[in-house]
Amino acid sequence: MVVTPLLFMVRDRLAASLSRGDAREFDTVHDDNSRVIVAGFGRFGQITARLLRYKKIPFTALEVNPTQVDFVRRFGNRIYYGDASRVDLLRAAGADRADLFILAIDDPEASVRTAKAVRRYFPGLKIVARARNRQHAMALLGMNIDYVIRETFLSSLDAARQALESLGLTTAEARDAIRTFRDYDENMLRDQVAFKDDEKRLIESAKQAAEELERLFEQDARERT
């Protein structure tokens, strides 16, 4: 395993610059028990990481921005700062030994770049990925990522469920509508991936998104009539 000394230097310098009065020595011993890598420590990565901690599952974090992740070190998990698509960083983080890679990077371009690096250099590593929108999800699905979830999809369905109940549907009716719609929408997304060039789709234009949405509305209506 190759560990770039520069990487550790940068990391330690950042850690030092971030540490408060109670700074402790940064632990450089490798934790080979960490089965999970979480890339991206924004709102999405933080929640998944908290769940892992809650279930006492150690993880290694990768994050490009050091300002908001200082606390991870304090809780015994390892964190690396830098571009998660760099193979040396991935290797240092233990990508060759891990069971699961949680791709929680918010920026679609950085996310796809990272997914490609993981697929290429660590093909056996399972990936669970966050997607910003349909285009990003299609790019990831086109790379055969194991599990892809659009970041606002389930909360917007939950708001819709709550809305339907407020408007008089029973809990069961609202839940059923959400479930049917989710399956239908995710299947449609998968169908679209099958015959689309995912690289092109990622380059979103407002026009493209509007046309796609219009098509979705038309299909929703056809589905029910």
Add this chain to the structure above:
Amino acid sequence: MVVTPLLFMVRDRLAASLSRGDAREFDTVHDDNSRVIVAGFGRFGQITARLLRYKKIPFTALEVNPTQVDFVRRFGNRIYYGDASRVDLLRAAGADRADLFILAIDDPEASVRTAKAVRRYFPGLKIVARARNRQHAMALLGMNIDYVIRETFLSSLDAARQALESLGLTTAEARDAIRTFRDYDENMLRDQVAFKDDEKRLIESAKQAAEELERLFEQDARERT
């Protein structure tokens, strides 16, 4: 009911500038059957609106940016362009007759401003709201909004559920962990609202967010030991 002529002019001009070859006359007759207003037509508002359409429930849309919502007009729903916190716009959209206001605006400041306007001028109108993060959610909960959901919360929990299953937990164990964590986290959020000044909380600093997250990690660990 006061309808500002300027509003309609702006709206029609925008509609005209957006329409393609097959433009039809914009319908200016009020649709009094619309029981729902959806404010904010980004990723979140679009999904909830598609669910409403799927269930054949008419809605009125409010959106500040006209570029991505041209298609709404084509499907018989009414749309108004402008700041959803303006009482004249809300009134024109039928806020005094509606049963439900879906607050799907992504920007926390515009969202809170709109929530305040709706609460003040249409106190009987039920609100289901999207929140960007904990701070935004707390601000909305502090205003007694009927239902608040953080926009990436459920998808990140879903990714965590999938991760736990990948790591060997049974489907039931993973689902139970997610459910417990969700309840615990939402209750904690509600507890925090009770003794916090919500206006101050909305002004996020990276430091504040990091400290809060550190506290959450500590509490997660205590919860299990």
